[in-house]
Amino acid sequence: xxxxxxxxxxxxxxxxxxxxxxxxxxxxxxxxxxxxxxxxxxxxxxxxxxxxxxxxxxxxxxxxxxxxxxxxxxxxxxxxxxxxxxxxxxxxxxxxxxxxxxxxxxxxxxxxxx
Amino acid sequence: xxxxxxxxxxxxxxxxxxxxxxxxxxxxxxxxxxxxxxxxxxxxxxxxxxxxxxxxxxxxxxxxxxxxxxxxxxxxxxxxxxxxxxxxxxxxxxxxxxxxxxxxxxxxxxxxx
Numbered sequence: 001x002x003x004x005x006x007x008x009x010x011x012x013x014x015x016x017x018x019x020x021x022x023x024x025x026x027x028x029x030x031x032x033x034x035x036x037x038x039x040x041x042x043x044x045x046x047x048x049x050x051x052x053x054x055x056x057x058x059x060x061x062x063x064x065x066x067x068x069x070x071x072x073x074x075x076x077x078x079x080x081x082x083x084x085x086x087x088x089x090x091x092x093x094x095x096x097x098x099x100x101x102x103x104x105x106x107x108x109x110x111x112x113x114x
Numbered sequence: 115x116x117x118x119x120x121x122x123x124x125x126x127x128x129x130x131x132x133x134x135x136x137x138x139x140x141x142x143x144x145x146x147x148x149x150x151x152x153x154x155x156x157x158x159x160x161x162x163x164x165x166x167x168x169x170x171x172x173x174x175x176x177x178x179x180x181x182x183x184x185x186x187x188x189x190x191x192x193x194x195x196x197x198x199x200x201x202x203x204x205x206x207x208x209x210x211x212x213x214x215x216x217x218x219x220x221x222x223x224x225x226x227x
Binding site: 004031033035040041042043045048050055056090092094101102103104105106107108 | 146148150155156157158159160163204206208209213214215216217218219220
């Protein structure tokens with residue numbers, strides 16, 4: 001069974017540009033979570049999608065957005081990039097049926113903003 | 115709101131020594147508790163989890179953790195550390211009502227030969 005896959009692995013952008021990150025959940029998982037892992041800050045919750053709908057978002061500005069597609073894959077968009085957006089962006093999926101909070105993570109997309 | 119505190123940013127141990135990583139949580143009801151490990155350049159992998167029942171839970175790679183409600187703690191332990199255990203360890207809490215796990219800031223484990 002394939003795990004959570006994320007692309008691209010690395011992405012370099014300059015300030016003001018836009019970045020798009022993609023995530024494919026484990027087959028059968030309908031919930032997708034996005035977390036930002038900046039140096040020394042642990043994992044900060046960004047967005048949660050389930051069944052194609054945005055269910056919750058963390059304390060991030062509106063230039064962080066995303067969507068979930070009918071096949072449950074997801075993308076995260078970051079507009080008007082700032083230097084502090086440089087981080088590892090982790091996607092995770094969950095089996096909604098179990099509802100116990102256990103997440104399965106991808107290896108992340110490393111975004112560098114110059 | 116739920117929260118997680120990992121008081122140790124870095125822990126250094128010698129190979130073969132025992133290990134305990136601390137985790138304290140804040141949540142009113144019985145939480146779901148997790149420990150994840152992140153090796154350099156990798157995503158997070160679940161080590162173990164506690165939902166209910168026996169307060170001592172066993173995980174992968176020889177790790178165990180004990181849930182202590184009176185202390186709001188869920189400390190991770192390993193009796194003998196291997197060099198390959200060097201990684202970042204994250205404690206997380208979730209609940210039946212909240213579908214969004216909250217993570218601690220992580221503890222970096224350094225293993226000396």
